[in-house]
Amino acid sequence: MEFRENEAIYLQIAAYVAEHIVLRKWAVDQKIPSVRELAVELQVNPNTVVRAYEFLQNKGVIMNKRGIGFFMAVDAELKIKEYSKERFLGNELPEFFKNIYLLEISIKEIEERFEKFKAEHYR
Amino acid sequence: MEFRENEAIYLQIAAYVAEHIVLRKWAVDQKIPSVRELAVELQVNPNTVVRAYEFLQNKGVIMNKRGIGFFMAVDAELKIKEYSKERFLGNELPEFFKNIYLLEISIKEIEERFEKFKAEHYR
Amino acid sequence: MEFRENEAIYLQIAAYVAEHIVLRKWAVDQKIPSVRELAVELQVNPNTVVRAYEFLQNKGVIMNKRGIGFFMAVDAELKIKEYSKERFLGNELPEFFKNIYLLEISIKEIEERFEKFKAEHYR
């Protein structure tokens, strides 16, 4: 996995895990990869994964069973949407509006690009 | 002015200045506020304003006349739109699309919020 | 049984066993439940029960008769009180005092809560 430069890696990992949960890519038995597994897979230091998991645990998305590993919370998806939505509406959306206003981009153009985006990423 | 947590203050100041230029709020004589004035107005350390001005100068948006102050470039608006558009299309838009997809927010809802936003901010 | 988060499960199990001994809930023939029985009852890994029993054996509270099982020591209750009291006076009580001082909880309130607690747990 490649990481963007402008955001902390551990947050990108948290987002990666959250996305996997929401898209049900790991839904088999509710258990998520161990810290070490994910660290190897993503090629980062285990401590960085630990920080990501701590973050998600604080948000109530995942829970730890001692000595066994991390598990999705029963309402993981809801929790993810809660904190994501809060952040999105509070931070990103106003920024987005300011940009399209100043750049004179129409909602219609946004919509077209969105359709294209979906076609490429979420078939 | 309140600053968002997730973005450097100097970048938010640069955006603030850029917005004022595009919306012609200071267009009287092409001169923009001095570092000190703006620092007092925004309640930040003057160094932070300096960094914002340096940033805009690098982008070709403003120019420094020694001993006098900073002035808008003749094509300031164009320059602003150039670098804004690049960043917007490359970084923010994909992030935005991913978010509204995962959060299940429709373009229609975005449009409604945008109308409200415009009414509040750009009357 | 639910376990507190801030204490090792095996120690909570040891406390659970000690409590049963002191309150004479298993006093029939001095034999205590087998590792497997208790593991099933408490829904934990048998190894965890083993650790709890080892802990109590070290304290002289229970003894192992090979092939038969674990039995209470004749002075089990005394032993329990010894090590409990030591830990209680040395660690928990100072911590407890610091807390009620900082949280401004009166001894009177503690007393009331204690009466309620006894009524609920030790009828």
Add this chain to the structure above:
Amino acid sequence: MEFRENEAIYLQIAAYVAEHIVLRKWAVDQKIPSVRELAVELQVNPNTVVRAYEFLQNKGVIMNKRGIGFFMAVDAELKIKEYSKERFLGNELPEFFKNIYLLEISIKEIEERFEKFKAEHYR
């Protein structure tokens, strides 16, 4: 400062900071020691202090002004009491009651010890 063995150092540091705030030992200008200062003072790795400060920030007790340092929240004391009380009533108090019941210690004895404790620690 000496740290107890049975609790994570960073939590003990968080408790140390919280205690200083509640007892108004740093109330001069609301600013608390920098990460590096406190690390030197307590003889721990700066990262450990960082974890303590992150913990307190999550609880809303302290806030960061970028590039300047950490400051007490206006309602720091309230926040501290909130999360402390929650933990105390949920975890420590039941444990405490179980102990004094099994050890047959009276509330009266507790009260006497508490008076002695206060005399020694909080003149």
Add this chain to the structure above:
DNA sequence: GTGGTCTAGACCACC
């Protein structure tokens, strides 16, 4: 095997 913690040391952006 699991996660939790701590140290040491580095680099960075920011004010």
Add this chain to the structure above:
DNA sequence: GTGGTCTAGACCACA
């Protein structure tokens, strides 16, 4: 100067 992040490596308790 401030905090934020990341790596490397170690040790530990726990299941």
